[in-house]
Amino acid sequence: AQSVTQLDSQVPVFEEAPVELRCNYSSSVSVYLFWYVQYPNQGLQLLLKYLSGSTLVKGINGFEAEFNKSQTSFHLRKPSVHISDTAEYFCAVTLPYNTDKLIFGTGTRLQVFP
Amino acid sequence: DTEVTQTPKHLVMGMTNKKSLKCEQHMGHRAMYWYKQKAKKPPELMFVYSYEKLSINESVPSRFSPECPNSSLLNLHLHALQPEDSALYLCASSQDLIVGRRDGYTFGSGTRLTVV
Numbered sequence: 001a002q003s004v005t006q007l008d009s010q011v012p013v014f015e016e017a018p019v020e021l022r023c024n025y026s027s028s029v030s031v032y033l034f035w036y037v038q039y040p041n042q043g044l045q046l047l048l049k050y051l052s053g054s055t056l057v058k059g060i061n062g063f064e065a066e067f068n069k070s071q072t073s074f075h076l077r078k079p080s081v082h083i084s085d086t087a088e089y090f091c092a093v094t095l096p097y098n099t100d101k102l103i104f105g106t107g108t109r110l111q112v113f114p
Numbered sequence: 115d116t117e118v119t120q121t122p123k124h125l126v127m128g129m130t131n132k133k134s135l136k137c138e139q140h141m142g143h144r145a146m147y148w149y150k151q152k153a154k155k156p157p158e159l160m161f162v163y164s165y166e167k168l169s170i171n172e173s174v175p176s177r178f179s180p181e182c183p184n185s186s187l188l189n190l191h192l193h194a195l196q197p198e199d200s201a202l203y204l205c206a207s208s209q210d211l212i213v214g215r216r217d218g219y220t221f222g223s224g225t226r227l228t229v230v
């Protein structure tokens with residue numbers, strides 16, 4: 001079975017500092033990987049996705065993520081965060097075949113302080 | 115139109131009430147999803163519809179009854195809910211199931227449900 005682990009439940013950071021949100025997945029087959037952001041009292045918005053090819057993917061709002069197959073990781077990074085980046089971030093996976101479930105990690109709360 | 119619209123945004127209902135949540139999209143998407151999200155938890159899949167037919171029911175109690183009357187509309191009928199059913203109910207859509215696996219979903223802003 002597939003699973004997604006986000007080890008950090010909360011990440012506090014000061015404005016303009018860099019940040020990395022960690023995501024590891026477990027799967028015996030290839031997966032598609034996603035990062036979603038959820039602002040307070042909102043739905044989820046897709047930040048970026050990895051399907052295949054280049055392991056560094058760029059998304060919206062200055063975020064990027066790097067796929068590492070050997071470490072089964074898909075960490076999200078931003079070189080300089082803003083107060084407005086304060087939100088919950090979810091890593092998620094789907095399988096290319098045989099299932100139509102988007103499987104979410106437990107989420108990481110990014111809190112940006114002035 | 116690139117949005118998934120959910121109404122109402124907030125709903126308070128008693129345990130004996132019957133209510134419905136509505137989800138609408140005009141992107142021509144043929145796959146639609148209901149998720150339930152408890153506070154400080156990730157969304158959990160409830161139902162998947164593909165071309166207006168129920169594709170997945172994640173063993174959801176019968177007090178939740180989904181309906182897809184047409185390709186743009188998804189309803190969730192609620193009856194005899196329990197306080198533990200209080201949560202944010204999220205609707206999502208994708209072009210179809212296969213594209214959804216590859217491209218992810220477009221989510222609505224959710225309905226915050228409180229059962230008293």
